[in-house]
Amino acid sequence: MNGSAVSTVTVKVGRIYDQATDQDGNRVLVDRLWPRGMSKSRADIGEWCKQVAPSTELRKWYSHDPQRFAEFRRRYRAELASGEQAMALAHLRELATGAALTLLTASRDPLISEAAVLAELLQDG
Numbered sequence: 001m002n003g004s005a006v007s008t009v010t011v012k013v014g015r016i017y018d019q020a021t022d023q024d025g026n027r028v029l030v031d032r033l034w035p036r037g038m039s040k041s042r043a044d045i046g047e048w049c050k051q052v053a054p055s056t057e058l059r060k061w062y063s064h065d066p067q068r069f070a071e072f073r074r075r076y077r078a079e080l081a082s083g084e085q086a087m088a089l090a091h092l093r094e095l096a097t098g099a100a101l102t103l104l105t106a107s108r109d110p111l112i113s114e115a116a117v118l119a120e121l122l123q124d125g
Contacts, residue, residue, distance in 0.1 A: 009096045011119040013111065016104040020044045025100025028092065030115050032059065035106035045104065046095075052088035054114050055079060069112045076117050089121065096122050 012024065016035045020027060026046040029035075032053035035043075054062070054076050062072040080089050095101050101122070107113035 009123050010100045011096055011122045012100070012102045013113070013115040013119050014102050014104050015108075015110055016043060016045070016106050018104075023100065024102040026095055027102045027104055028095065029104045030092075030118060031105050031107075032056065033106075038106070049088055049092060051084045052080070052092060052114075052118065053085075064107055064109065064112065066109075066112055073117050076114060077121070080118075080121065089118070092118065092122060 010025070014024070014027075016029055016031075016038055027044060029043065029045050029048045029050075030052050032050045034048075053059070054072075058072065058075055058079060062068050079085050092101070092103075103115040103118050105113045105115040107115070110116060
């Protein structure tokens with residue numbers, strides 16, 4: 001180590017259905033709804049932070065349509081700027097400080113999910 005004071009934030013995105021690994025660190029589910037077919041014991045998560053999830057209206061509008069991801073990202077970031085979602089995002093920032101964090105979603109493609117937007121925000125600081 002070079003002794004620098006800069007701490008890097010390691011935030012990964014994954015599916016709740018994926019097997020946990022040693023590199024995952026704290027595993028946090030960020031979906032508002034509990035994933036179908038997943039028992040709480042099998043989920044292997046540190047916590048469920050459903051307060052950070054997109055509003056029901058935004059989630060239904062987006063419907064994980066890749067064509068809508070850019071607009072979803074813009075609208076979701078706006079939602080995260082205030083209220084319960086902003087407090088939940090601040091909590092995730094604390095969890096990511098100095099420790100690996102894996103944000104989990106049931107989405108088929110986590111790279112176009114709220115987890116990806118959150119990871120980007122957390123890594124940007």
